[in-house]
Amino acid sequence: MIRLVRRDRASRKLAVAAPLLALAAAILSNLILFVAMGKDPAAVFYALLLEPFMTWSGFSEVLLKTGPLLLIAQGLAIGFRAKVFNIGAEGQFILGAIFASAIPVYFPQATGGWIWPAMLIMGAIGGALWAVVPAFWRVRLNANEILVTLMMSLIAVQLLNYLLLGPWKDPMGFNFPQSVMFQYDAMIPILLPGTRVNVSLLLAFVAALLAWIYMQRSFGGYQFLVGGLAPNAATYAGFSQSRAIWLSLLIGGFAAGLAGAAEVAGPIGQLQRSISTGYGYAAIIVAYLGGLHPVGIVASSLLMAALYIGGDNAMVSADLPVAAVRVFQGSLLVCYLAAITFVRFRLVRTKGAPA
């Protein structure tokens, strides 16, 4: 009989090794799956995990995807540490995109350097507003934020569809569900010449730095941590739980909204249905895989972004369906959650009554 026994102290070595072990396990199990699907495992492995890093243009696309994932995941991780599970970043991202798009949609002729910063601010406000409902429901009505944030995302998708098929549809757009193309001044300036990477990547890294200072170095972050680990102790110490809930959800919504705004004002350049390819859900994986730690999340967002680009590569070169990337992402998180168990527990062989 094998039993789990709690370690006297958490294993630091395993805490660092867990994401790597999880990655290895996920790669192995998915390669088996791809072989079963009749794909060439070597070609898939190369396209999915190596090719994104092989060329500068490929890597710049990885950086482009890193921006939104990093921003959203940093916002979510703050809440996750306080045990506030905002899983509706997808909807907050969409609302950010919608709010930001309002400026170029209603003022398509406007010019000036103020436009793209104003769009980013609008987007962040939009994302935070979408998180007000779950925060209010949780604090005042005692409703589980997991369900409310998720349902707010499903509503956001419908709102986006309504705008794109109705009032915001480009009249010259051959009836496609998309807005007008934004004017030049509504686009975020390019950061790295010759690529699509724009200034919003810097914003994402600034957000990571702020999250690190807040979570690791400030009293406010400490209150969050205690609230998540020991809610009773937090209440005893007078740390307000409703304040932590409001802050978690508003920060998460703010960051996701900012990411949504940066997407429409960046690589996409208009509001359309495919503004989010599941960034809000992928960011949940990014946050956990980074150990809910601001520095870890930088690494995990790069990995997840590379998987997105690698997935596109593998679709072209190895005929792998796009859904395979989602399976890979899901199994990566499953493997990681299994691996981190052993940071705090160890397996012991015992004789006697089973648990």
Next chain:
Amino acid sequence: MSGIEFILAGMLAAATPFLLAALGELVVERAGVLNLGLEGMMAFGAAIGFIVVYEGGGHFAAFVAAGFAGVGLALIFGGLAVGLRANQVAVGLAVGILGQGLSSLVGNSYESLTITGLPKLAFPGLSDLPVVGGLFVQDIIVWLSLIATALIWAMFRYSRLGLILRAIGENPAAARAIGYRVNALRLCAVMFGGAMAGFAGAYAATVYTPLWADGMIAGRGWIALALVVFGTWLTGRIFFGACLFGAVSLASLVAQTEGWAVPSQLLSSLPYIVAIVVLGIITSNKRLLKINGVASLGEPFGP
């Protein structure tokens, strides 16, 4: 056919995916485990069920296969959340994402294909009644779901098994102390929940809308999770909640036939809006939750 008749006739079939998934989740949560992977388990079951019917296996085999698909994901969930005592929220989300990915992957080459559903069986006599007659003309799965509802109600109300399940959810340490194998029982409950989620998905994809479209479960698993809370962990109330959501999800069809000028997107989001509002109303009544809630819900148990 008037709007009311239309809703009465279609409500039970529309409610069945919610009902089956929520009944499974009820058993899981009563045993003290929160399975947030429901949506993914339904999606995977739906894809597997559709493929079996499309490839000529028939509906019976489709439901069996979909049940096994759900159990397979439930074993991953249970292995981590119960066996390894991992965070149930995180594992649930992970298995949910995995299930939705697997659903898209296996369903990839079946996009937009159609199959035939199941015939409707009329309850003799009652089906001829005016207005409510439509309620009594349903396919076999709906009739079986009603029986399942009654069985689960009776299990929790009268049987020893129901009592044991409630005990391990309420106070696992005490249940362990009198000799029940808490984690083994929890794992069984999780597997049952997975099978029911698989059936629910199969019903949605092979009977209710016998057509494959990626993402067709469209949040039904999350509504089912909310239903368990609405029903305050009581079978009868969950049944009425499922009927309510079945009726609400027919609103867009009714609006079309009645010619209401409401944006279709508003009607499509109506179930989610209703869910948020009802959730707020029910959960703000803390006494109700305290009486009926599950004390150790979401907490891993280790001796």
